[in-house]
Amino acid sequence: MNVIVLENASAIGQAAGDMVCELVSRRPNAVLGLATGSSPVPAYRRMIERCGAGEVSFREVTTFNLDEYCGLPAEHKNSYRTFMREELFSQVDIPLGNTNFLDGNCADEAAESARYSRALEAAGGVELQILGIGRNGHIGFNEPGEAFTQEAYKVALTPSTIEANSPYFTDRPMPAYAMTMGVGQILRARKIILIATGEAKADAVRAMLEGEITPRCPASALQGHPDVTVYLDPAAAGEASI
Numbered sequence: 001m002n003v004i005v006l007e008n009a010s011a012i013g014q015a016a017g018d019m020v021c022e023l024v025s026r027r028p029n030a031v032l033g034l035a036t037g038s039s040p041v042p043a044y045r046r047m048i049e050r051c052g053a054g055e056v057s058f059r060e061v062t063t064f065n066l067d068e069y070c071g072l073p074a075e076h077k078n079s080y081r082t083f084m085r086e087e088l089f090s091q092v093d094i095p096l097g098n099t100n101f102l103d104g105n106c107a108d109e110a111a112e113s114a115r116y117s118r119a120l121e122a123a124g125g126v127e128l129q130i131l132g133i134g135r136n137g138h139i140g141f142n143e144p145g146e147a148f149t150q151e152a153y154k155v156a157l158t159p160s161t162i163e164a165n166s167p168y169f170t171d172r173p174m175p176a177y178a179m180t181m182g183v184g185q186i187l188r189a190r191k192i193i194l195i196a197t198g199e200a201k202a203d204a205v206r207a208m209l210e211g212e213i214t215p216r217c218p219a220s221a222l223q224g225h226p227d228v229t230v231y232l233d234p235a236a237a238g239e240a241s242i
């Protein structure tokens with residue numbers, strides 16, 4: 001993995017956002033895999049800035065988001081669909097019809113997973129996947145477990161994830177389940193950028209980079225991918241006191 005430590009979240013956002021913009025400039029109809037959470041937001045801001053400046057257009061881009069909560073109306077302020085619309089889609093020129101999400105309210109999770117896999121395949125697969133990482137090493141919502149997951153599925157969120165994300169839920173308790181793309185599916189992206197900032201991520205980052213490849217740290221699976229760039233700030237890199 002190519003590990004790059006930059007001084008802060010905004011420098012990381014600039015570098016990661018530029019990587020996305022360069023790809024889209026070269027290939028205007030690129031397929032992007034997108035993540036939610038606070039980590040990718042500065043990269044999205046950079047993409048918005050460059051799109052606003054006329055340097056790049058997302059008109060022909062297709063996106064697939066990693067995950068979605070179960071049991072939340074799609075229009076709820078905490079749904080990942082709403083998050084993406086607010087943080088990126090409404091501020092660039094991508095048609096909403098080009099954006100894809102797992103349906104967290106699906107009645108049949110196997111059918112929904114098959115639908116997403118088919119849509120991904122029909123689009124030619126993800127060219128560039130943006131990832132964050134959970135404090136417990138999760139990617140997407142693939143929580144630590146006994147086996148690496150493959151295709152999309154419904155996951156019971158762990159206490160660590162519920163503790164980390166609950167503060168964002170002010171009008172109702174956070175959902176206990178989510179639909180997520182599987183680790184196997186994430187690894188099929190041709191190129192991956194993972195962003196982690198802050199001390200709370202340092203243990204997960206170390207396990208991802210230097211630990212055993214194990215489903216107990218889902219992000220460790222990235223060690224087996226040929227093209228991963230990891231952007232860290234000094235705190236996430238474990239250099240906070242240097």
Ligand code: GLP
Pocket residue numbers: 035036037038039040066067131132133134135139140141161165
């Ligand atoms: C969330 C998302 C992940 C994200 C992670 C870290 O729950 N499902 O895709 O990478 O947790 O979030 P943050 O970047 O806010 O720390």
